[in-house]
Amino acid sequence: MSFVFRTALLAVVLSTPGGSFAQETRIFEPADGSYSFQYPHGFTLNHMFADGTGEATGVTASSMENGDVLITFLGPRDPGDIPAVSEQNRQAIVDEFTKAIAVLPSIKFNSAAMTTMLGRPAVDMVFTRKRFKNVAINRYVFTIRDGKAYNFECIYREDKAERFAPACDLAVSTVSLREAD
Secondary structure, X not given: OOHHHHHHHHHXXXXXXXXXXXXXXXXXXXXXXXXXXXXXXXXXXXXXXXXXXXXXXXXEOOEOOOEOOEEEEEEEEOOOOXXXXXXXXXXXHHHHHHHHHOOOOOEEEEEEXXXXXXXXXXXXXXXXXXXXXXXXXXXXXXXXXXXXXXXXXXXEEXXXXXXXXXXXXXXXXXXXXXXOO
């Protein structure tokens, strides 16, 4: 294979979401219809109870091979002392999440970056959690809209991030709230 052909092929693969071609998606909507988001076809509904009963709370691709893989949207809730999300208060938001999430020595804050969600600035925070021989990524994407706080929680193994981080990105980029009647 020529160098030019391999370079062009690599560029095509890297420019497609998750390194795959046109992936089929589905739409998650809770029973009350208050919001919706898209997720990859290979995920299934995640229910409130482990036996598969109760309301669907998000989506999952958890298995023995994948480990825990969950995408859950949370909110609306009171934003506390945070009136809005911006670069100026990103560290305060990270500090609040770190205080609430990194309660065990095995959980460490990894990174935070600005993004958008629900058409608003959002903070995308990554925490790692060492558990036995695996490291899990707990990712929280947080924003405030119309005086209410919302966030995604995405969980997947660090060694599976290339496969599952794009699913979290898809959910974050497609979430929408049902407009009030």
